Amino acid sequence: MRRPSPLPQSPVASRGAAEKAAPARPSRLADAAAPRATEREREEPTLDENPTAPVIPLASPTPLPDAKAASDDATTWEGTDAADVGFREVFKAARARRKALRAEIRRFTVRQRRRRAVLLGAAASVLLLALGTLGAAYSPLFGVEKITVVGAQQLAVADIADALSGQLGTPLPLVDESAIKAELVAFPLIETYALEARPPHELVVRIVERTPVGLIETRAGYTLVDAAGVALSTTATPSPGTPLLTITGGVDSEAFAAAGQVMRSLPEEIRAQVTGVTASTPDDVTLELGGTNTQVVWGSAEESAKKAYVLRATMAARPPADVFSYDVSSPDAVVVR
Incomplete structure (x- = not known):
């Protein structure tokens, strides 16, 4: 079994060993070899037996303003066991x-x-x-306690109020208008009506009565009608002061519509003198003034307001007692006979 060969040594170590093993030479030779050794040392740097890197000290960092507090916190946390921080502290x-x-x-x-x-x-x-x-x-605090009827001239106010007495005690917003309409239909003279609530307890009924224009002779007697042909009342004998209407075609004809419009356009003082109205077509309406039997030829219902104004001025200048007829069919040229 062969012995392992020795490890190679460094040049410095081998040279040192050789110098130790070599015998001492004379001083002349040493003096002569001294310069060579100096040159060799210049060419090859001398290595230490234990080479180490130089240690350069680092400058201490400048502490921050709260470095002490941070270090205290770090010390505190370092001294605290992680197991001591439980759920309660986290919560x-x-x-x-x-x-x-x-x-x-x-x-x-x-x-x-x-x-x-x-x-x-x-x-x-x-x-x-x-x-x-x-x-x-909507509470009883605003219940109806009083019914006031406004606009009734031919009708009795007490009769209308008694017919609507069923609404007494009803809160004003809950007044039944359909029930009021059903009660007022029983009064033919009422043309239109309107309701007005006056809190806290008053209900006002404003009515507009129909305007009678004359009597129409029928089998039942004499029927009082308005301009729309609505029958208001029927009597066996003609009512005094109400004109008698002689209209061809009855209340459903165009002649009756023209006669009704003419009667409604007359001033009150002239209407009171009319005792008869005749019309066979919408263009030949004629009025008869009682007492003097004076006729007023009106013609059609067009420009009735202007014709009524001209007739009143003409009658003021020429009274009916001295006139046989007034022809206002053309209001710009009135003919008096």
């Missing part, structure tokens, strides 16, 4: 963080929350006021 820290966050949010939204509170308060006040008003309006 408290999280709750403190949420509380601080909510405080910041409230601080930055205080104006918005104040504006929102004002708007909500105003809306709630309006809503409560509306609900209170509606509740009071």
